[in-house]
Amino acid sequence: MERLQKVIAHAGFASRRKAEELIVEGHVKVNGKIVKELGVKVSSSDRVEVNGIPVEREEPVYFLLYKPRGVISSVTDDKGRKVVTDFFQQIEQRIYPVGRLDFDTSGLLLLTNDGEFANLLMHPKNEVEKVYVAKVKGIPSREEMRSLEKGIRLEDGKTAPAKTKLISMDKKKQTAIIELTIHEGRNRLVRRMFEAIGHPVIKLKRERYGTLTLQGLNAGEARELTAHEVKQLRTLSQSKLR
The missing domain is CATH 3.30.70.580 (Pseudouridine synthase I, catalytic domain, N-terminal subdomain)
Incomplete structure (x- = not known):
């Protein structure tokens, strides 16, 4: 079951807000009856019309x-x-x-x-795990890695505990490749975490999302x-x- 205005917007008839206006103004029918309430939910078997035009719903992909x-x-x-x-x-x-x-x-x-x-x-x-592989400047110490694992304080709050794994290091170029597993979705979080311990990201890739x-x-x-x-x-x- 989905909200009527969402179904209309999803079908490309109008934005969500405009769909709400169409409902309130009596332009929408469900199974042949005019519906003016915004809280109405419809199923895939319900027939929805906007100004007499059937709403064709997209299959989810x-x-x-x-x-x-x-x-x-x-x-x-x-x-x-x-x-x-x-x-x-x-x-x-x-x-x-x-x-x-x-x-x-x-x-x-x-x-x-x-x-x-x-x-x-x-x-x-939601705590779905996301696994990133980062190439960073310098070689983080065990103590710095542990700070990421415990959670590190950033300007928008402390991070949740993470998992870390040192994949490789290049002592000559002073770079390291590290796997970091997190479940938060904050903006540029991985980059900010590494910057906070003094090892800015050179290159970053997300390799896993859940399964x-x-x-x-x-x-x-x-x-x-x-x-x-x-x-x-x-x-x-x-x-x-x-």
């Missing part, structure tokens, strides 16, 4: 994209830069990214037209999630919210 660096996690960009939906020109549905990856961060990004699914994954209490990985994909490639993968993510997200 779910994609995994290996986002390259230099691409905006958005559906449009006022500066004309490449956006993630440019990789889905053949897709008829109006998909959008679930959360975001920074312009200069590569890796796993989900896209969908299922608002409920996206909101579930982006809920602040999903980039296996079999090159940068700029995408694939549709299986029904099992979607169910796994829903189950994982909902279990964390209980």
Whole structure:
């Protein structure tokens, strides 16, 4: 069951706010009857009309994209830069990214037209693990790594405990490659965490999201999630919210 205004907006008739106006003004029918209440929910079997025109609902779709660096996690960009939906020109549905990856961060990004699914994954209490691999300046000490694991104080609050793993180090170039596992979704969080311990990120990639990985994909490639993968993510997200 979905809110009526959401169904209308999703079908491309109007924005969510304009859809609410259409309902209140009596332009919307559900199963042949005018509905003016905003709280009404409809199922896939209900017939919805706007000014006598049937609302055709999109089938939900779910994609995994290996986002390259230099691409905006958005559906449009006022500066004309490449956006993630440019990789889905053949897709008829109006998909959008679930959360975001920074312009200069590569890796796993989900896209969908299922608002409920996206909101579930982006809920602040959702603790789905996200695994990043960062190349950083300098070689963090064990004490600095431990501070990330305990949680580090940033300007917008202390971070939740993270998992760290030193993958490799280059003593000559004074760089290190570190795997960091977090479950928060704050803006530029991984970069800010490493900056806070004095090791700015040179390169960053998200390699895992929940049970999903980039296996079999090159940068700029995408694939549709299986029904099992979607169910796994829903189950994982909902279990964390209980």
